[in-house]
């Protein structure tokens with residue numbers, strides 16, 4: 570049987586909390602300038618600023634193909650949940666993607682696998698693409714054991730999410746080994762390729778598109794080494810300079 574065609578490549582950036590309001594908007598305007606280049610390179614592009622910046626970002630991006638994302642979401646659509654942000658409101662504000670279960674949220678804010686799955690279900694219910702962050706906490710020092718250990722740790726993170734979303738909706742899995750986030754360099758390419766190839770098997774029976782992106786100190790030079798395993802990159806610091814994002818788009822389009 571012929572292998573399934575690979576989905577379109579995708580590149581996105583999270584601003585985390587590095588930016589203030591004006592610099593977030595300035596960055597989003599910079600991303601907007603890359604719309605044509607990404608589109609011509611057949612690379613889907615998304616950007617994830619903070620909640621406060623979403624509506625203005627939506628206005629900036631409205632005539633583009635660029636998808637706007639939010640950094641978190643609550644699992645109910647409405648009710649007495651002070652401080653939480655509804656998936657329905659995110660959809661109304663122009664978001665197309667919702668990042669869920671980032672390692673920082675799991676570590677610092679007590680986000681559990683059960684919450685992540687519920688949030689993914691809520692995003693899908695409201696027409697948003699769940700971008701679910703998964704990854705092992707520590708890196709096994711023996712390379713041959715590291716892949717198996719990573720897959721075992723990531724497997725329940727993936728299966729609980731896929732069980733919570735309808736089979737036919739798009740899901741993006743962001744493989745971000747926790748130890749590679751905020752590091753000097755991305756994870757070893759062989760490790761990323763081996764782990765993501767195994768994780769892709771978990772979504773083999775789905776009817777909806779499942780894309781896997783790599784995150785964790787990724788930047789220019791990362792994609793070509795791991796293209797065999799992933800559909801794109803989820804970038805942080807090393808794409809906060811628009812010139813680097815432009816270079817990554819070129820590389821992903823050319824790989």
Ligand SMILES: O=C[C@H](O)COP(=O)(O)O
Pocket residue numbers: 583745749750751752784785786787803804805806807
């Ligand atoms: O959200 C993005 C990832 O956590 C990666 O961030 P980083 O590239 O700054 O390590």
